[in-house]
Amino acid sequence: MSESSIAHVPHPNLPPPSNSIGAIGWVRHNLLSSPLNIALTLLAIWLLYLIIPPILRWAIIDATWSGDNREACHPGGACWVFIQVHFGQFMYGFYPDGQRWRVDLTALLLIFGAAPLFMHAVSNRLKVRLGLGLLVIYPVIAFFLLKGGSFGLPVVETSQWGGLLLTLVIAGVGMTAALPLGILLALGRRSRLPAIQTLCVTFIEFWRGVPLITVLFMSSVMLPLFLPAGMNFDKLLRALIGVTLFQSAYMAEVVRGGLQAIPKGQVEAAAALGLGYWKTMGLIVLPQALKLVIPGIVNTFIALFKDTSLVLIIGLFDLMNMVHNATTNPDWLGFSTEGYVFAAAVYWLFCFNMSHFSQKLEKRLHTGHKR
Amino acid sequence: MAEHAPAPVKPPFWNDPQVRAIAFQVIALVVTVAFGLYIFHNTQLNLRRLGIASGFDFLSSPSGFDIIQTLIPYSPTSNYGQVFWVALLNTLLVSALGIVLATLLGFIVGIARLSKNWLVAKLALIYIETFRNIPLLLQIFFWYFAVLRAVPAPRQSLSLGDAVFLNIRGLYMPAPQFQPGFGWVLVALAIAIGLVWWLKRWAWQRQMATGQAFPILRTSLALLLGLPLVVFWLAGSPLHWQLPELRGFNFQGGWVVIPEMASLLLALSVYTATFIAEIVRSGIQAVSHGQTEASLSLGLNSSLTLRLVVLPQALRVIIPPLTNQYLNLTKNSSLAAAIGYPDLVAAFAGTTLNQTGQAIECIAITMAVYLTISLLISLGMNWYNRRVALVER
Numbered sequence A: 001m002s003e004s005s006i007a008h009v010p011h012p013n014l015p016p017p018s019n020s021i022g023a024i025g026w027v028r029h030n031l032l033s034s035p036l037n038i039a040l041t042l043l044a045i046w047l048l049y050l051i052i053p054p055i056l057r058w059a060i061i062d063a064t065w066s067g068d069n070r071e072a073c074h075p076g077g078a079c080w081v082f083i084q085v086h087f088g089q090f091m092y093g094f095y096p097d098g099q100r101w102r103v104d105l106t107a108l109l110l111i112f113g114a115a116p117l118f119m120h121a122v123s124n125r126l127k128v129r130l131g132l133g134l135l136v137i138y139p140v141i142a143f144f145l146l147k148g149g150s151f152g153l154p155v156v157e158t159s160q161w162g163g164l165l166l167t168l169v170i171a172g173v174g175m176t177a178a179l180p181l182g183i184l185l186a187l188g189r190r191s192r193l194p195a196i197q198t199l200c201v202t203f204i205e206f207w208r209g210v211p212l213i214t215v216l217f218m219s220s221v222m223l224p225l226f227l228p229a230g231m232n233f234d235k236l237l238r239a240l241i242g243v244t245l246f247q248s249a250y251m252a253e254v255v256r257g258g259l260q261a262i263p264k265g266q267v268e269a270a271a272a273l274g275l276g277y278w279k280t281m282g283l284i285v286l287p288q289a290l291k292l293v294i295p296g297i298v299n300t301f302i303a304l305f306k307d308t309s310l311v312l313i314i315g316l317f318d319l320m321n322m323v324h325n326a327t328t329n330p331d332w333l334g335f336s337t338e339g340y341v342f343a344a345a346v347y348w349l350f351c352f353n354m355s356h357f358s359q360k361l362e363k364r365l366h367t368g369h370k371r
Numbered sequence B: 001m002a003e004h005a006p007a008p009v010k011p012p013f014w015n016d017p018q019v020r021a022i023a024f025q026v027i028a029l030v031v032t033v034a035f036g037l038y039i040f041h042n043t044q045l046n047l048r049r050l051g052i053a054s055g056f057d058f059l060s061s062p063s064g065f066d067i068i069q070t071l072i073p074y075s076p077t078s079n080y081g082q083v084f085w086v087a088l089l090n091t092l093l094v095s096a097l098g099i100v101l102a103t104l105l106g107f108i109v110g111i112a113r114l115s116k117n118w119l120v121a122k123l124a125l126i127y128i129e130t131f132r133n134i135p136l137l138l139q140i141f142f143w144y145f146a147v148l149r150a151v152p153a154p155r156q157s158l159s160l161g162d163a164v165f166l167n168i169r170g171l172y173m174p175a176p177q178f179q180p181g182f183g184w185v186l187v188a189l190a191i192a193i194g195l196v197w198w199l200k201r202w203a204w205q206r207q208m209a210t211g212q213a214f215p216i217l218r219t220s221l222a223l224l225l226g227l228p229l230v231v232f233w234l235a236g237s238p239l240h241w242q243l244p245e246l247r248g249f250n251f252q253g254g255w256v257v258i259p260e261m262a263s264l265l266l267a268l269s270v271y272t273a274t275f276i277a278e279i280v281r282s283g284i285q286a287v288s289h290g291q292t293e294a295s296l297s298l299g300l301n302s303s304l305t306l307r308l309v310v311l312p313q314a315l316r317v318i319i320p321p322l323t324n325q326y327l328n329l330t331k332n333s334s335l336a337a338a339i340g341y342p343d344l345v346a347a348f349a350g351t352t353l354n355q356t357g358q359a360i361e362c363i364a365i366t367m368a369v370y371l372t373i374s375l376l377i378s379l380g381m382n383w384y385n386r387r388v389a390l391v392e393r
Helices: A022-030 A035-061 A081-092 A097-118 A124-147 A163-189 A194-209 A212-221 A235-261 A264-272 A277-292 A294-314 A319-327 A336-365 B017-050 B080-113 B118-132 B136-150 B182-210 B216-234 B259-286 B289-297 B302-338 B344-356 B359-388
Strands: B158-160 B164-167 B170-173 B175-178 B239-242 B245-247 B250-252 B255-257
Touching: A035 B118, A081 A097, A081 A163, A081 A319, A081 A336, A097 A124, A124 A163, A163 A194, A163 A235, A163 A277, A163 A294, A163 A319, A194 A235, A194 B017, A194 B359, A212 A235, A212 A294, A212 B302, A212 B344, A212 B359, A235 A277, A235 A294, A264 A277, A277 A294, A294 A319, A294 A336, A294 B136, A294 B302, A319 A336, A319 B136, A336 B118, A336 B136, B080 B118, B080 B259, B080 B302, B080 B344, B080 B359, B118 B259, B136 B259, B136 B302, B170 B259, B182 B216, B255 B259, B259 B302, B289 B302, B302 B344, B302 B359, B344 B359
Parallel strands: none
Antiparallel strands: B158 B164, B164 B170, B170 B255, B175 B239, B245 B250
């Protein structure tokens, strides 16, 4: 009996077959696992071949990047000179050249004011104060900066505002005004008082049932009829009222979803502690409900941002209308593709980042509400 | 006072919840009614000042303008009431076609998004993320002003087998012309539908009684296609195709899809399909994997599992948001006004309003139509929800 014959040394595991790991394994598993899968892969590659090379050739390889008039452009490729020449218009609209620093300053204030809200190092308390400050004080500062008329700034009429500036103004005002209005409407819809409930339900269902474009039509042709003679509203303000009322109805439905998700025990516990209606809602129910529906709120914001392009219908010169206007300029006919691709890229950047942010937020706030 | 009265103090009346409830409601109602009266009063004054007679009499006066696409007979001598019907039908047409196309595209992309094939799933994702984040109006403009303006003039039309032509005036297709005997084909189709319905019931009863399955799908298809075809042949093929022909500067005859409609339809279906795709994906993912495993362990094969277990449960999740998207698409079709497709908003709330000055009536009718559509759809939705709701103990 020799020791060596008994000693049992397990053979080390063999490495997995080389074609099931690494790049080859990944390709086999994800692209070529079955005949159908192979066919789909080929189809997808063919589609990519059809789409990608012509786009690359048009947008980059054959494109013209610099110059100052249309003669500089090669035929066949994109003419980004068109965007370069009109860039100022697309951003500021008809805002006077010498005053554009005011728009830049307003934007910088917002960026630096809002940046701490997205930092982890800043305490929540400070964030809330800063957020409230941004909501209450910033709009006033921005209005005086943009409109002028005081502190020695010349007046710039709202009819001169345009481009991305106007898009952001409409989206920003719509968002900040629609959220509180929407919360009130949602509370009203969940109220036990029949008259209040009926009023809110009627309001919400009315605005949700009609297209935004008819609302804008209404605000431009019917609002002047509703007001006493001689009282005249700014065109921008009329559009803002229409957009805000429309969006607040959608916001109300989102918030209602959150309110319904809060268990009744929360309200009963608050009542047992002796809190009244507004304290129950403001301290107990709304903080939980709003946290639940943040993704929905952001989605409403995205929809609002995209909907701002509709103000073109009533003759406001937002980004969309500035681009459209530039493509119909007789000196620059034939560059509509470039114009629309540029506008699409700008809108896409804003919307995509917002939706990305909301997804991240959803993951971070997912702190075990859902069972 | 309080120290003299040990009995519980009745709160002052302004703190009584019931009094408060009534007071709040009365205040809300009074404010609403006052606001309404104020607006009504202003409107009356303004109308009198501008010399506009309110009322719906304008609907019977002649319109005097032509419409580029009409589904019912219409001419500039027709009245504004007919403009309304033409416009409404145009809206319904583009919405219905858009719903069909968007559903098809959305389901394909939504299923592709769940594909095990990495490339296909990523392509679907890129499609969704691209088109969902670009405003619909921009997409409509892109198709209308950038793409469809680039197609050739009528004389250099792109053609497909001398039957379908594409040029800057639109897409021309052969139109079917029904000859007298065609009614019999329709009758045959109706009979086939009735037979299929009866067959389905009979097969179900037989399966319940004996356990024997009947190849219902194949038989129904054969019935639905075969019977009308046989009758069509017997009746002497009572159907002719009218081909579009180049006459002078443009094509005559056949069916034409005007560029306004084509770009609106393209943009609406491409945009809405992204939302439908996400709805389909989340609906399928909402069915727990245990359901599939349980069904496979019962011996159902994968296609039966999909048809009898996964899809019915996924549809319960998919259909409510899906109808919401249909409603959105219908409302979004009003963007037609921006490119001049004669829908309700463009032809009625636009041209008619501008010509007659009857702002309140035109906008009110337009809004009422959209409200009715959305009300009908949500009623149907509620009915469906009640039907498919989970029946629990």
